[in-house]
Amino acid sequence: MIEIEHLSKRFQTGGGFLKRPRAMLAVRDVSLTIAKGEVVGVVGESGCGKSTLARLVLRLLEPSSGRVVLDGTDLTSLTARDLRAARKRMAMVFQDPYSSLDPRYSVADVLTEPFTVQRRPLPPGQIAEMLTAVGLPTEMAASHPHQLSGGQRQRVGIARALALRPDFVVLDEPTASLDVSIQAQIIDLLASLRDQMGLTYLFISHDLGLVRYFCDRIVVMYLGAVVEILPTADAAPRHPYTRALIDSGFVPDPARRRAIAPLSGEIPSPFDLPPGCAFAGRCPRATDRCRAERPTLDDTTHPTACFHPL
Numbered sequence: 678m679i680e681i682e683h684l685s686k687r688f689q690t691g692g693g694f695l696k697r698p699r700a701m702l703a704v705r706d707v708s709l710t711i712a713k714g715e716v717v718g719v720v721g722e723s724g725c726g727k728s729t730l731a732r733l734v735l736r737l738l739e740p741s742s743g744r745v746v747l748d749g750t751d752l753t754s755l756t757a758r759d760l761r762a763a764r765k766r767m768a769m770v771f772q773d774p775y776s777s778l779d780p781r782y783s784v785a786d787v788l789t790e791p792f793t794v795q796r797r798p799l800p801p802g803q804i805a806e807m808l809t810a811v812g813l814p815t816e817m818a819a820s821h822p823h824q825l826s827g828g829q830r831q832r833v834g835i836a837r838a839l840a841l842r843p844d845f846v847v848l849d850e851p852t853a854s855l856d857v858s859i860q861a862q863i864i865d866l867l868a869s870l871r872d873q874m875g876l877t878y879l880f881i882s883h884d885l886g887l888v889r890y891f892c893d894r895i896v897v898m899y900l901g902a903v904v905e906i907l908p909t910a911d912a913a914p915r916h917p918y919t920r921a922l923i924d925s926g927f928v929p930d931p932a933r934r935r936a937i938a939p940l941s942g943e944i945p946s947p948f949d950l951p952p953g954c955a956f957a958g959r960c961p962r963a964t965d966r967c968r969a970e971r972p973t974l975d976d977t978t979h980p981t982a983c984f985h986p987l
């Protein structure tokens with residue numbers, strides 16, 4: 678359904694009076710296919726390029742190179758009008774339901790907006806139907822975001838994303854700002870909506886435990902690049918970075934996670950990546966080859982970018 682081909686995004690910062698401009702690749706040569714009905718997870722630490730990838734896939738951001746193909750149509754080459762038509766098929770749910778909902782709007786306004794943007798009439802009864810579908814009482818249509826709990830706000834965010842009946846949805850850390858118990862309810866809701874509406878998801882999270890629970894296949898990113906694609910949620914990792922993520926992920930208390938995490942060493946600056954493997958400075962298996970040469974994904978059913986996989 679979706680083919681992501683050699684997608685890269687370069688950001689430039691600085692370039693003022695005293696600062697030299699600096700460039701970095703937030704997303705580096707990412708290729709990935711997503712089949713209809715699949716839930717593909719993307720996992721990696723904060724700053725590794727997950728949100729940039731999400732925005733590139735939906736073409737909310739122009740790629741520096743590469744393309745995204747939706748059912749045979751190259752989204753990167755579409756005119757504004759054709760892109761608007763293609764957009765109806767795609768939607769995004771954001772991490773923070775508070776900042777993504779305008780406080781001046783009522784819930785009904787929020788759910789009407791996608792129709793206004795697409796210049797389509799709002800079908801009668803649609804607001805009530807959408808609220809019911811995400812498990813909210815219909816009276817909530819008149820409420821404003823600040824009157825809702827975090828979980829309720831994210832349900833509104835999900836209803837808004839699904840308003841135009843898309844078939845592909847990018848979920849960018851949809852539960853990261855919620856309590857664990859609420860997190861589970863939102864994941865259950867997303868799973869049942871997927872079944873009912875035949876949705877395909879790209880699910881982004883920094884939490885490998887959550888991704889393993891929810892996703893069919895898992896893409897692991899490190900500093901803008903894909904380092905491993907786990908073919909199933911319970912596949913044993915081949916990349917040392919994924920292994921480290923799993924080892925640190927089973928401690929529920931985030932404050933303790935860092936203390937026992939087997940990762941040591943510094944994450945290199947994305948502006949100044951070393952010539953070899955970007956993980957070499959933190960990797961227990963690193964050799965001279967790793968420091969000199971950059972590994973690429975191997976051509977196996979369990980693609981891994983590592984010279985000495987587990």
Ligand SMILES: Nc1ncnc2c1ncn2[C@@H]1O[C@H](COP(=O)(O)OP(=O)(O)O)[C@@H](O)[C@H]1O
Binds near residue numbers: 688689703729
């Ligand atoms: N608009 C932008 N301009 C410059 N740098 C950006 C911009 N957006 C993101 N970045 C940088 O790109 C990298 C990846 O960011 P992001 O995709 O938000 O990561 P993640 O979602 O995994 O936390 C970060 O180093 C971030 O600072």
Ligand code: SF4
Binds near residue numbers: 954972
């Ligand atoms: S290529 Fe080398 S440094 Fe990079 S992850 Fe593999 S073993 Fe570690």
Ligand SMILES: [Mg+2]
Binds near residue numbers: 850
């Ligand atoms: Mg992000």
